[in-house]
Amino acid sequence: MADHHAPGFKDPAATWNRRFAEPGYLFGTAPNAWLREQAHRWSAGQRVLCVADGEGRNSVWLASQGLAVDAFDIAEEGVRKARALASQQGVAVNFAVADGGQLAWPEGVYDGVAAIFIQFADPAMRARLFQRIADCLKPGGVLVLQGYTPRQLDYRTGGPPLAAHLYTEALLREAFGAMDLLTLREYEADVSEGTGHHGRSALIGLVARRR
Numbered sequence: 177m178a179d180h181h182a183p184g185f186k187d188p189a190a191t192w193n194r195r196f197a198e199p200g201y202l203f204g205t206a207p208n209a210w211l212r213e214q215a216h217r218w219s220a221g222q223r224v225l226c227v228a229d230g231e232g233r234n235s236v237w238l239a240s241q242g243l244a245v246d247a248f249d250i251a252e253e254g255v256r257k258a259r260a261l262a263s264q265q266g267v268a269v270n271f272a273v274a275d276g277g278q279l280a281w282p283e284g285v286y287d288g289v290a291a292i293f294i295q296f297a298d299p300a301m302r303a304r305l306f307q308r309i310a311d312c313l314k315p316g317g318v319l320v321l322q323g324y325t326p327r328q329l330d331y332r333t334g335g336p337p338l339a340a341h342l343y344t345e346a347l348l349r350e351a352f353g354a355m356d357l358l359t360l361r362e363y364e365a366d367v368s369e370g371t372g373h374h375g376r377s378a379l380i381g382l383v384a385r386r387r
């Protein structure tokens with residue numbers, strides 16, 4: 177099942193609230209595999225921001241690893257379920273309902289940012305969002321980002337059905353050119369993240385450090 181449909185981009189809060197109002201966790205409760213693989217870049221006690229965190233699977237797992245986690249999402253229904261997941265797992269996450277395009281982003285405060293499947297952003301919004309993400313990191317802070325590549329349009333096992341929202345290596349290399357790229361990898365994998373992301377998928381993962 178694709179997790180976005182073009183009409184949903186007009187009113188993302190309503191669209192995502194509707195999706196998250198369904199029973200269960202749309203993307204499951206386990207963390208994203210790329211995040212899990214790359215989280216060793218951070219150490220316990222460090223401060224990490226989860227961007228567009230949805231129902232909390234990533235923020236809750238990071239908190240369980242001893243990180244101090246802030247997380248936001250535009251969909252209050254997602255944040256409600258994320259709070260429930262945190263309390264069920266006995267961890268604390270500082271959650272907020274917020275639109276990444278409107279948020280007063282702090283600057284230079286985070287040791288890490290997790291940006292997992294934030295491809296709701298069109299190219300103009302993406303440019304602003306990526307800049308805010310880079311700026312909110314401390315020097316030495318590390319971004320872990322995961323998305324789909326245009327090849328995902330053939331698989332249709334998750335992600336927006338809009339080529340302009342997808343990432344290529346060249347796009348990410350340019351967008352984060354002011355940071356040190358530690359890893360940038362296009363790959364395919366069988367993904368099993370709830371019903372929202374399920375099946376053979378064309379993925380891209382980036383890890384970059386602020387200079």
Ligand SMILES: C[S@@+](CC[C@H](N)C(=O)[O-])C[C@H]1O[C@@H](n2cnc3c(N)ncnc32)[C@H](O)[C@@H]1O
Binds near residue numbers: 192229254291
């Ligand atoms: C594909 S889901 C990924 C959720 C989460 N990162 C994960 O990996 O489970 C995309 C998320 O972006 C959120 N979103 C969409 N537009 C947003 C915006 N302008 N600001 C903040 N969150 C937004 C949606 O509510 C949804 O939770």
